[in-house]
Amino acid sequence: RRMFPTFQVKIFGMDPMADYMLLMDFVPVDDKRYRQVTNTRPVPRYAFHSSSWLVAGKADPATPGRVHYHPDSPAKGAQWMKQIVSFDKLKLTNNLLDDNGHIILNSMHRYQPRFHVVYVDPRKDSEKYAEENFKTFVFEETRFTAVTAYQNHRITQLKIASNPFAKGFRDCDPEDWPRNHR
Amino acid sequence: RRMFPTFQVKIFGMDPMADYMLLMDFVPVDDKRYRQVTNTRPVPRYAFHSSSWLVAGKADPATPGRVHYHPDSPAKGAQWMKQIVSFDKLKLTNNLLDDNGHIILNSMHRYQPRFHVVYVDPRKDSEKYAEENFKTFVFEETRFTAVTAYQNHRITQLKIASNPFAKGFRDCDPEDWPRNHR
DNA sequence: CCCTTTTCACCTAGGTGGTAAGAT
DNA sequence: ATCTTACCACCTAGGTGAAAAGGG
Numbered sequence: 001r002r003m004f005p006t007f008q009v010k011i012f013g014m015d016p017m018a019d020y021m022l023l024m025d026f027v028p029v030d031d032k033r034y035r036q037v038t039n040t041r042p043v044p045r046y047a048f049h050s051s052s053w054l055v056a057g058k059a060d061p062a063t064p065g066r067v068h069y070h071p072d073s074p075a076k077g078a079q080w081m082k083q084i085v086s087f088d089k090l091k092l093t094n095n096l097l098d099d100n101g102h103i104i105l106n107s108m109h110r111y112q113p114r115f116h117v118v119y120v121d122p123r124k125d126s127e128k129y130a131e132e133n134f135k136t137f138v139f140e141e142t143r144f145t146a147v148t149a150y151q152n153h154r155i156t157q158l159k160i161a162s163n164p165f166a167k168g169f170r171d172c173d174p175e176d177w178p179r180n181h182r
Numbered sequence: 183r184r185m186f187p188t189f190q191v192k193i194f195g196m197d198p199m200a201d202y203m204l205l206m207d208f209v210p211v212d213d214k215r216y217r218q219v220t221n222t223r224p225v226p227r228y229a230f231h232s233s234s235w236l237v238a239g240k241a242d243p244a245t246p247g248r249v250h251y252h253p254d255s256p257a258k259g260a261q262w263m264k265q266i267v268s269f270d271k272l273k274l275t276n277n278l279l280d281d282n283g284h285i286i287l288n289s290m291h292r293y294q295p296r297f298h299v300v301y302v303d304p305r306k307d308s309e310k311y312a313e314e315n316f317k318t319f320v321f322e323e324t325r326f327t328a329v330t331a332y333q334n335h336r337i338t339q340l341k342i343a344s345n346p347f348a349k350g351f352r353d354c355d356p357e358d359w360p361r362n363h364r
Numbered sequence: 365c366c367c368t369t370t371t372c373a374c375c376t377a378g379g380t381g382g383t384a385a386g387a388t
Numbered sequence: 389a390t391c392t393t394a395c396c397a398c399c400t401a402g403g404t405g406a407a408a409a410g411g412g
Binding site for chain 3: 390392393399404407408
Binding site for chain 3: 183184186331332338341342345346347348349350351
């Protein structure tokens with residue numbers, strides 16, 4: 001499924017006339033597997049377990065480190081800089097055998113999205129300059145735990161309130177949402 | 183609206199490693215405006231006038247000669263050649279003020295679609311070689327009369343039978359269509 | 365008990381010809 | 389009479405979380 005909210009960046013400082021490739025990948029934040037607490041007392045299903053994650057042990061074997069190229073790649077710096085770049089086509093899966101080119105992640109593990117900019121070097125021996133033509137950007141606030149089903153009611157409500165495709169599950173106007181809920 | 187059936191080509195003979203732009207444009211077939219015959223006897227609307235076009239006079243002023251770049255442009259020759267290239271995103275309009283970048287045509291005029299291949303010359307003075315880096319292909323069987331409403335019942339039925347988006351107007355299985363109708 | 369998979373109703377987004385009204 | 393425009397029901401295509409079923 002798509003990653004939501006979508007990773008979006010505003011880019012400055014490119015050479016407007018040069019070609020660039022934009023891509024993303026995901027690296028494990030730690031070497032741990034997480035789980036939810038065991039409730040001893042019965043709890044209604046909609047309460048979604050506890051509100052925190054416990055370490056459940058060592059991480060599962062690392063998944064194939066796929067990358068997602070922004071579908072507009074390659075494009076000129078001027079094109080990338082003139083508006084916000086949105087990775088809304090990026091899809092995540094837990095299927096190790098996926099052959100749709102989606103990003104493969106382990107469920108119940110924590111990940112750090114990374115954003116990479118590659119300058120398309122017109123020189124014949126461009127491979128030699130791969131190091132300097134490659135810049136990586138990490139925004140720690142975009143870290144998340146991959147799941148197959150939501151574990152937290154407020155995450156669910158945030159998605160229902162802000163993802164247009166989940167409009168069918170809303171029971172009030174999303175404009176009122178930040179005021180009515182903390 | 184989209185052009186339907188879609189213009190599609192299979193390409194051979196490109197340099198697999200070189201970049202190419204693919205584009206289409208439309209040129210008037212003649213300098214005429216067409217119209218349907220006046221029936222003196224009343225005719226049911228569904229009969230769609232006559233089955234032929236009459237010359238109605240001189241063509242309207244030529245429309246801005248827009249071009250449509252295939253959205254995958256630029257791409258490597260290998261990419262273009264490995265499957266049929268389909269111009270299914272190409273849209274036609276009769277609105278002279280259109281600002282969606284669609285191809286502007288005069289209704290009731292005849293047009294010839296043209297297909298162009300542009301080799302992206304990596305040389306600094308590539309403008310000098312524009313002539314030799316540019317090839318045009320014309321398939322006369324793709325000529326058509328632009329309309330705002332269909333003038334021929336068999337064209338309507340052909341579209342209903344073969345365009346998936348018109349499935350709501352079908353009254354039998356399209357697989358049976360060529361056998362049941364001439 | 366905890367997590368994953370599958371299916372579903374309900375959306376967004378947009379491509380069809382039909383149809384009625386409008387323009388010339 | 390002929391052609392154009394605007395709107396519509398009906399599709400395709402695909403992104404949502406809910407819920408039920410399944411696995412360990």
